[in-house]
Amino acid sequence: MNIKExxxxxxxxxxxxxxxxxxxxxxxxxxxxxxxxxxxxxxxMPLPGAIVAFKQYNARLGIYSSKWVGFKxxxxxxxxxxxxxxxxxxILYNVAFIIVNTILAILVAVVLSELTGKRKKxxxxxxxLPNLISTVIISYLVFAFFSVGSGFINKSILPLFGVAPVSxxxxxxHWPYIIIxxxxxxxxxxxxxxxxxxxxxxxxxxxxxxxxxxASRLKQxxxxxxxxxKPTIVMLTLMAIGRIFYSDFGLFYQVPMNQGALYATTNxxxxxxxxxxxxxxxxxxxxxxxxxxxxIGFVLVLGANMxxxxxxxxxxxx
Amino acid sequence: xxxxxxxxxxALGHTLMTVLSLSAVIPVILMIISxxxxxxxxxxxGYSFFPSQWSLYAYQWVFDxxxxxxxxxxxxxxxxxxxxxxxxxxxxxxxxxxxxKPKLPWRGALTFYVFxxxxxxxxxxxxxxxxTSVFGVKDTFYGLLVPSLLMNAFNVxxxxxxxxxxxxxxxxxxxxxxxxxEMRTMVSVAIPxxxxxxxxxxxxxxxxxxNDWNNGFIYLLKRTDLFSIQNLLNRLMQxxxxxxxxxxxxxxxxxxxxxxxxxxxxxxxxTLGILPIMVVYxxxxxxxxxxxxxxxxxx
Numbered sequence: 001m002n003i004k005e006x007x008x009x010x011x012x013x014x015x016x017x018x019x020x021x022x023x024x025x026x027x028x029x030x031x032x033x034x035x036x037x038x039x040x041x042x043x044x045m046p047l048p049g050a051i052v053a054f055k056q057y058n059a060r061l062g063i064y065s066s067k068w069v070g071f072k073x074x075x076x077x078x079x080x081x082x083x084x085x086x087x088x089x090x091i092l093y094n095v096a097f098i099i100v101n102t103i104l105a106i107l108v109a110v111v112l113s114e115l116t117g118k119r120k121k122x123x124x125x126x127x128x129l130p131n132l133i134s135t136v137i138i139s140y141l142v143f144a145f146f147s148v149g150s151g152f153i154n155k156s157i158l159p160l161f162g163v164a165p166v167s168x169x170x171x172x173x174h175w176p177y178i179i180i181x182x183x184x185x186x187x188x189x190x191x192x193x194x195x196x197x198x199x200x201x202x203x204x205x206x207x208x209x210x211x212x213x214x215a216s217r218l219k220q221x222x223x224x225x226x227x228x229x230k231p232t233i234v235m236l237t238l239m240a241i242g243r244i245f246y247s248d249f250g251l252f253y254q255v256p257m258n259q260g261a262l263y264a265t266t267n268x269x270x271x272x273x274x275x276x277x278x279x280x281x282x283x284x285x286x287x288x289x290x291x292x293x294x295x296i297g298f299v300l301v302l303g304a305n306m307x308x309x310x311x312x313x314x315x316x317x318x
Numbered sequence: 319x320x321x322x323x324x325x326x327x328x329a330l331g332h333t334l335m336t337v338l339s340l341s342a343v344i345p346v347i348l349m350i351i352s353x354x355x356x357x358x359x360x361x362x363x364g365y366s367f368f369p370s371q372w373s374l375y376a377y378q379w380v381f382d383x384x385x386x387x388x389x390x391x392x393x394x395x396x397x398x399x400x401x402x403x404x405x406x407x408x409x410x411x412x413x414x415x416x417x418x419k420p421k422l423p424w425r426g427a428l429t430f431y432v433f434x435x436x437x438x439x440x441x442x443x444x445x446x447x448x449x450t451s452v453f454g455v456k457d458t459f460y461g462l463l464v465p466s467l468l469m470n471a472f473n474v475x476x477x478x479x480x481x482x483x484x485x486x487x488x489x490x491x492x493x494x495x496x497x498x499x500e501m502r503t504m505v506s507v508a509i510p511x512x513x514x515x516x517x518x519x520x521x522x523x524x525x526x527x528x529n530d531w532n533n534g535f536i537y538l539l540k541r542t543d544l545f546s547i548q549n550l551l552n553r554l555m556q557x558x559x560x561x562x563x564x565x566x567x568x569x570x571x572x573x574x575x576x577x578x579x580x581x582x583x584x585x586x587x588x589t590l591g592i593l594p595i596m597v598v599y600x601x602x603x604x605x606x607x608x609x610x611x612x613x614x615x616x617x
Contacts, residue, residue: 021423027500028416035413036431038469042445043435045452049444063447108338111331119332125603126339132595133346134529136552140588141345143555144352144365150581152348155364189342190610197611217327249532257555273442278536283443290441298438 053291057283073288082272086289090268093252094244096180097187098237104184105191106233110225112192113199114217124196128189135250142182142255170261179266182255183248191236198232199225235308242304245297249274269293346592353377353585360581376586388550388587395528395546398462402527403520409469410477410519411512415504417474418481419490429478435471446536459544461537467526473519476613480515481508518609521602528594547591554584 053073055066077083108127112120133141145152146168154165168174206224215223247268256266269289276286348365356371363370380388416422417429439445445465455461485508493503509516534549545553599606 018423021421025419025422025500028412028419028422028504031412031501031504032416032428035409035469035474036428038409039432039435039471041448041453042464042466042468043439046440046444046448047438049447050440052444052447062451063444108335111334114327115331115335116328117332119335123335123339124607125599127342128603128607129346129599130342132525132529132599133592134531134548136531136548136555137349137588137592139555140551140584141349144348144585145345147365150361150364152365156366185342185345193607193610217323254531254552254555270442274536277443277446287441287443290443294439294441301437 050287050291050294052283053287055284057287069284073284074292077285077288077292082267083289083292085264086267086269086272089252089265090247090270091244093176093179093183093247093268094240096176097183098240100180100184101187101191102233102237104188105195106229108188108192109195109199110221112196124189124193128193130186131190133186135248135254138182138186138250139254139257142178143257146178169257169259172262172265175256175262175265179251179255183251194236195229195232198229202228231312234311238304238308238311242301243297245269245293245300247271349585349592350589353582353589355582357580357582365581373582376580376582379580379583380586380590388547388590390543391545391547391550392590394459394462394544395548398459398546399524399527402463402467403524405463406467406469406473406523407516407520410473411509411516412504413469414474414477415481415508417478418485420487429475432471432474442536449537456537457539457541457544458537462530462533462544462546465533465537467523467530467533472613473522477512477515477519480512480612484515485511514605514608515612518605518612521605522609525595547587551584551587551591554587 049063052063052066054068054070055063056069056072057063058066112123115123130138143151146154148154148165148167148169151168153168158165166174168178202225206228207220210220210224247270249270252266252268253271253274256262259266269292273286273290273293276282276289280286348367351367351369352360352365353376354372354374355366355369356373357375359369359371359373360366413432417425417432419425422428440448449461449465450456453460453464455464489511490503490507493507494500498507529548531546531548531552534544534546535552538544538549542549542553
């Protein structure tokens with residue numbers, strides 16, 4: 001205890017103390033430098049470039065010498081129906097993901113926690129596996145099922161019910177279900193582990209006394225497990241809400257195979273920005289949409305974090 | 319004491335979990351079986367779990383006629399994953415260690431500098447322009463390696479909390495008092511104690527590099543010879559898209575694969591793409607679960 005105290009008092013507020021601190025720590029700063037520089041290049045350097053959204057971009061002139069056009073790019077963007085469609089799609093999909101994934105993950109975690117037997121661990125590893133598959137390969141898997149000419153569903157499942165083949169890749173109305181399903185398939189295993197870890201930390205005494213009182217499993221779940229899980233649910237949901245303006249580019253671009261006929265239900269802000277930048281060469285619109293996403297996304301992340309902080313200091317990012 | 323309700327629950331629970339586990343692997347199984355199906359049989363009967371005719375032709379085709387293209391992409395994926403993971407650890411570990419030192423001047427400001435990158439980013443357009451016009455990574459290996467994957471704030475902060483909680487400052491101070499330099503203290507005291515965390519981060523980063531297709535997709539426009547296996551798979555997929563939209567020929571598709579690839583060959587390539595993960599997964603599975611739990615608690 002004594003040593004600790006004298007240690008903490010060593011760097012006094014005097015100038016000599018500060019200088020000594022720097023002399024001692026300069027190798028630490030040096031070691032930290034590559035990481036700090038990388039973040040500068042990858043995350044900070046592009047930031048001023050966001051002003052490209054207010055310019056008529058000309059590749060020859062570069063961002064800074066291109067002509068200012070004020071809010072014109074945004075005006076164009078919001079005059080199109082695209083702005084509404086991509087915003088709606090991004091938000092609605094995220095809301096659906098939050099609801100579906102949370103319910104499934106809790107269900108699976110609760111069942112897993114109550115199961116006995118050796119296979120418990122195996123289940124957990126197997127349902128986590130989809131999380132390690134790249135989006136490109138997931139798009140192959142989806143194609144094997146939904147391919148119009150030779151997909152498993154059109155060739156093997158639908159005939160069983162006497163239903164005519166569906167041209168999945170040109171009918172937009174099916175894709176909300178497909179995408180929500182694929183996302184759950186990929187993410188539930190991951191989310192379930194977090195909930196399971198929380199469940200395992202609960203005091204068994206609650207359940208034992210409930211058993212003595214003769215509470216059924218359903219009652220135990222409703223009156224003990226769920227209330228105890230509430231902070232975790234709230235936290236994870238708030239984090240997800242903070243990211244509600246962002247979407248997984250691969251899930252919405254690769255999995256529906258970038259089919260124009262599906263844009264009504266698969267175009268999100270991220271795919272829109274990508275297509276504008278690299279396929280259509282419409283950098284002005286693309287950067288306006290990108291800045292719109294970053295700005296609102298920033299406010300949402302901050303807001304969600306502030307709420308988390310109010311509820312539980314330790315779980316907040318800041 | 320096993321009640322009747324218990325037994326029913328266990329039976330139902332095991333059934334449910336078996337169904338879920340099967341649904342997690344069934345698509346992968348369909349992919350592997352399709353890759354071992356005769357192409358004609360596949361076109362006739364569709365992708366099927368019980369093909370009317372098995373065949374190794376797809377793998378022969380991949381290795382014989384296009385061995386160089388596929389093996390090259392495989393090699394690039396391996397190189398990318400190895401170099402990327404090593405560099406990432408070399409940058410993440412010291413930065414996290416530094417941020418964990420309670421007495422480091424400017425520690426709070428530096429932590430915020432790292433953390434802020436999680437809150438706000440310039441978006442794809444400025445990032446793309448920055449990397450291509452300032453650093454010229456377009457059509458180079460650096461285009462695969464550097465953008466966004468090399469280090470991220472989340473891993474830094476995760477490792478930082480591990481250093482704070484798992485490596486007592488008293489031990490580091492003691493090493494320091496014994497005359498060890500800061501560098502020495504980190505390398506021979508702190509890092510050995512943080513091994514489990516470093517292994518977890520290495521695994522996260524390694525998987526991210528192996529599975530990444532985004533960088534190649536954005537930054538490799540002409541140099542298809544630099545494609546990783548994921549980019550090659552992606553290009554094959556684009557060829558199907560072209561087919562579906564009845565568009566003109568694909569320009570500069572990966573050399574030998576420019577022709578429209580056959581269904582079974584695509585599945586064989588996808589199987590090869592997933593293979594390393596399948597092989598490694600049983601070994602890293604425990605660590606992976608632990609990593610998710612640690613990460614899930616914080617963010």
